[in-house]
Amino acid sequence: MQEVLVIITIAAASLYLARQFYAKFVRKNAKCEGCAVGKIQDK
Amino acid sequence: MKIALLGNPNTGKSSVFNLITGLRQQVGNFPGVTVEKKTGTLLIDGDAHTLIDFPGTYSLYPRSKDEHVVYSVLSDENSSDYPDVVVVVVDQSNLERNLFFFSQIYDLGLPTILVLNMTDLAQRNGLSVDLEKLNAFFPAARIVSTNARAGMGKERLMTAISDISKNTPEKRTPIPLCPADDIACQEQEASSRYTFISEVISASMSKVEAEKKAVVSALDRFFVHPIFGYLIFAAILFIVFQFIFAFAAIPMDLIDTSFAEFGEWLSNALPNGVFSDLICQGIIPGIGGVLVFVPQIALLFFFISILEETGYLSRVVFIMDRLMRPLGLNGKSVVPLMSSVACAIPGVMATRTISDWKERMITILVAPLMSCSARIPVYTLLIALVIPKTTILGIFNLQGLVLFGLYTLGLVAALLVAVILKFILKSRDKGFLMLELPTFKSPRWGNVGITVWEKVKVFVLDAGKIILAISILLWALATYGPSESMKKNSALAKKEAKALHLSEEETNQRVASAKMESSYIGHLGHFIEPAIKPLGYDWKIGISLITSFAAREVFVGSLSTIYSVNETDDVNKRLIDKMRAEKRTDGTPVYTLAAGASLMVFYVFAMQCMATLAVVKRETNSWKWPLIQIGFMGALAYFGALITFNLLS
Numbered sequence: 001m002q003e004v005l006v007i008i009t010i011a012a013a014s015l016y017l018a019r020q021f022y023a024k025f026v027r028k029n030a031k032c033e034g035c036a037v038g039k040i041q042d043k
Numbered sequence: 044m045k046i047a048l049l050g051n052p053n054t055g056k057s058s059v060f061n062l063i064t065g066l067r068q069q070v071g072n073f074p075g076v077t078v079e080k081k082t083g084t085l086l087i088d089g090d091a092h093t094l095i096d097f098p099g100t101y102s103l104y105p106r107s108k109d110e111h112v113v114y115s116v117l118s119d120e121n122s123s124d125y126p127d128v129v130v131v132v133v134d135q136s137n138l139e140r141n142l143f144f145f146s147q148i149y150d151l152g153l154p155t156i157l158v159l160n161m162t163d164l165a166q167r168n169g170l171s172v173d174l175e176k177l178n179a180f181f182p183a184a185r186i187v188s189t190n191a192r193a194g195m196g197k198e199r200l201m202t203a204i205s206d207i208s209k210n211t212p213e214k215r216t217p218i219p220l221c222p223a224d225d226i227a228c229q230e231q232e233a234s235s236r237y238t239f240i241s242e243v244i245s246a247s248m249s250k251v252e253a254e255k256k257a258v259v260s261a262l263d264r265f266f267v268h269p270i271f272g273y274l275i276f277a278a279i280l281f282i283v284f285q286f287i288f289a290f291a292a293i294p295m296d297l298i299d300t301s302f303a304e305f306g307e308w309l310s311n312a313l314p315n316g317v318f319s320d321l322i323c324q325g326i327i328p329g330i331g332g333v334l335v336f337v338p339q340i341a342l343l344f345f346f347i348s349i350l351e352e353t354g355y356l357s358r359v360v361f362i363m364d365r366l367m368r369p370l371g372l373n374g375k376s377v378v379p380l381m382s383s384v385a386c387a388i389p390g391v392m393a394t395r396t397i398s399d400w401k402e403r404m405i406t407i408l409v410a411p412l413m414s415c416s417a418r419i420p421v422y423t424l425l426i427a428l429v430i431p432k433t434t435i436l437g438i439f440n441l442q443g444l445v446l447f448g449l450y451t452l453g454l455v456a457a458l459l460v461a462v463i464l465k466f467i468l469k470s471r472d473k474g475f476l477m478l479e480l481p482t483f484k485s486p487r488w489g490n491v492g493i494t495v496w497e498k499v500k501v502f503v504l505d506a507g508k509i510i511l512a513i514s515i516l517l518w519a520l521a522t523y524g525p526s527e528s529m530k531k532n533s534a535l536a537k538k539e540a541k542a543l544h545l546s547e548e549e550t551n552q553r554v555a556s557a558k559m560e561s562s563y564i565g566h567l568g569h570f571i572e573p574a575i576k577p578l579g580y581d582w583k584i585g586i587s588l589i590t591s592f593a594a595r596e597v598f599v600g601s602l603s604t605i606y607s608v609n610e611t612d613d614v615n616k617r618l619i620d621k622m623r624a625e626k627r628t629d630g631t632p633v634y635t636l637a638a639g640a641s642l643m644v645f646y647v648f649a650m651q652c653m654a655t656l657a658v659v660k661r662e663t664n665s666w667k668w669p670l671i672q673i674g675f676m677g678a679l680a681y682f683g684a685l686i687t688f689n690l691l692s
Contacts, residue, residue, distance in 0.1 A: 002316035006519075009321060013515040017593075020509065024657035 044092045044208050046085065047126035049113065049148060051141050052099030053481070054134040055160040058191035060096045063200060087205045095124055101140075103147045103220060104229050117151060118220075128207050130200075132158045135165035135172060135188070136482070138248060142240045143233070149181055152215035156203050157181065159188040162195075168482060169250055176247035183215055262483065266355065272362040279355075280450065283346045285443040287339055291423075294338040299617055302331030321518055324607040329514025330507065332603030332618050333596055336420035340502050341495050343416060347385065348494040352486035356381065361480065370458055371465030376406040380457065383413035384450075385498065387655045391662055405464045407662060408672055411655050412457040414450045414647065416502065417595040421646045422449055424599055428622055429639030445643075453647050456679065502596075510600040513590050517564065517604045524562035532561040564605070578645065578681070579638035579688040581627065588645075595651045637691035641684040649680035 050056040064083030081096040097113050105111035116124045131148050133141035138159075149155055159165075159172060174186050185203045189196025221228035265271050306327045313319035350356050363377040375397045383390030390410040397403040414422075426442045433441050536557035540550035559565050567589075568582030575585045583605050591598035599618070606621040625633040650656065650673045659669045 002314075002318035005318040006321055009318075009515055010519050013512040016508065016512045017516070021653070024653060025660070 044090075044128060044211075045124070045126045046092055046094045046204065047116075047124075047129045048094055048096045048132065049129055049144070050099060050132035050158075051101050051134070051137075051144055054099070054132045054137075054141060055191050056096065056099060056132045059130075059132050059158060059160060059189060059200070060094065062189070062191045062194060062197050063204075064094055085201075085204065087201060087208060090208065092204070092208060094130075095126065100144065102144055102233075117148075126153065127211065128154045128156065128204070130156045130158060130204070132160050134161045135159040136161055136168050136170055138165075138170075138172065139237075139240055139244050142243060143236055145181075146236055146240065147220065149184060150218040150220075152217040154207050154212050154214070155181075155184040156200070156207065157184050157186045158196075158200060159186065160191055160196075162188050162190045163193065164482065171249050173247045173249075177243065180243045180247070183212065263358065263480065266358040267361050267480075269362075269365065272358070273366075276359055276362065279350070281443075281447050283343070284447040284450070285440050286346070287342045287443065287446070289440060289443070291338040291342055295335050298335045298337070299331070302327065302335070303617060306331070317522075320522070321515065324522075325514050325518025325604050326511065328603040328607040328618070329510055329517075329600040332599045333420060333507065333510050334503065336423060336596070336599070337499055337503065339419050339423055340416050341499050343419065344385070344495045344498040345491060348491040349486050351494075352484065352490055354481040354483050357480050366458075367461075370462050372402060372405060372461050376402060376461075379406050379410055380413055383410040383415060386415050386417070387411040387413070387652065388658050391655065391658050394662070401465075401468045404468060404663070404668070405461050407659055408464060408668070408675075409457040409460050411650055411652065411672070411676065412453050412460065412648065414453040415595075415652075416498065417506065417652065418449075418646055420596045420599045421591075422446055422643060424619065424622075425639045425643050428619055428634050429636045449643055449647055452644070456648060460675070460679075506594050506596050509593050510597050513593060513597050514600050514604045517586070517590060517601055520564040520567070521559055521562050521605060524558075524565065528561040529558055532557040559605075577688070578684045579635070579641045579692070581633050583625075584633070584638075584642070588651075591651050593653050595646060598646070598651075635692075637688050640691055641688035644687045645680045645684040647680075648676055648683050650676035 048056060048060055060081065060083060063085060083094045083096070085092040085094050097116070098110065100110040100113045102110075103114055103117065105114040116122045117126075119125065129148055129151075131145045133145055145157060157177075159174075165171070172188075174188070178184070178186050185207065187196060187199040187203050189200060221232055266275060306323055309327065310319070310323040313322065347356075350359075360377045360381065363381070367376055376394070379390040379393040379397075381390075382393050387410050390413070391407050394403045394406045394410070397406060423446070426445050430442050430445050435441055435444060533554050536553045537550065540553050545553065560569070564586055565582070568586045571585045571589070572582040575582075575588065580588070583602070586605060587598045587601040590601045602622065603618045606618065606625070622634050623632070627633055656669045656673065659672060660666060663669070
């Protein structure tokens, strides 16, 4: 039983960290599409 | 009807917006740019009107991206945000400066309401305005007074808007503005406007209690003095760090002891098994090791908040502006850099007000070098570990002095890197800082309390969740490994212990260390050890360096988890005691002064923050800049730590 709980906890922790990584580096932030310095430089 | 809410920064525009719209607000972007647009719905006599909160600006001539929004909307009648009515909020205690922007808006010919806000502050400064006389200079405008922070004047403003909505006056013929790029014309216009404003002020405003103003001016002569200003700032910072170390010790010990006792109680109460081990060796030490720093973070923000509330921080921005200019930074860079002392994320986002691309980019790149609050757990743990608890000259706490030194090192590094980047990056035009020095006020203790609470909450909840997840994974990686290798190393350790006639406790310790070294984390640690050995670190520190890439404070939680898994006799010893007891294979201590100082220098410079990197990537719309940032900060950290270790060894 304890082994099962450990596996579930580790899986939940891994999923949480993966989600954080995805949200911060991969997912596009629609609200802030044009706030890029690069676009100012392009002007 | 569309109503534009305009005004200089810091006039209480947002308070007026909240006062009249309540919770009927939405946040979006102005078309084509991502300057935030806050809109609200105003219900007057059953009719719904849209109120648009524009970015604060000092003039209609744009210098930054958000100021450009005001200019582009008001100069284009076809814009979807072009208003039917404008409401200009001014700070009554700073009427002269605020009337410059208002007079420009008035000359556009739109139906205009002038809101004299912050009446309480004006009263305290002995200023009073004769509304009739003021109205005589701007006959087409409606003038109302409010104190939005105290919720006063809502009815007067709503009535003025209602009157205009029922009986909208004809648009007057606009007085043309200067072209956006004709600086000479703008200077001439500014000069003639200020001449006119002087007449307005002398006719409509009266001042009493001039002595109070004189006292403020006398204080400012010291606070913004080219020499005393910096000395006072350094002295204040110095005292704050002394207090942090002196006052935080008691609550920190209390939290530390409570966690140790709770862990001990839990390990006795729970049945034996791997899940109980995960809780007692992974989760409790990981979280406890970080929560113990809450008192220091709370104290730091308590002092910062007081400095902000009293109006002193604006003086700091002013004197730092003088320091920044020769280094190639805009004075506007000061605010993001000061914000970065709390956290680099709002600091990087605050650079949006900087109009020049080069200055903005330099500020973004150097902001994470300012020591943020996430570094406090790392700094204070290492300082307590390797710096003696003693006083210098009988009064100055040495540990507080070292903390002050680390913050100064971060600031100096940020300025030096800015100078170097000044010569590398190409620029087109120069920006400037326009800053209002608020009057000195006694702090509102409610606001101080809210700031401290918010910062502690962010530290505990946001960082805490990541620390919890990483502690769990670290525990698993330190407990499990390739089974053959673990069995072989455990048997070897037992055999060696037997040959050396070690006691049962010593044998258990030796077996636990052998198991950990052959665990997954042990393999990873030994893989990176050659790279970090020259800095004075062992493989366990190396693992914590890797995990703290997620966030700097994870370093403390990781060490706590690693040392707990390795512990056989007393799992619930305090982290600092476990670190003090940690020995290398030759029996010498791991945490010497040289190794501890090397680690501190590493954390002053290293870009150990996933969230900041993500924000830099978003703000620069490219992976190039965050990668450059990791590269130069990583090189600074590595070589800084290497030099420190070799100098102190």
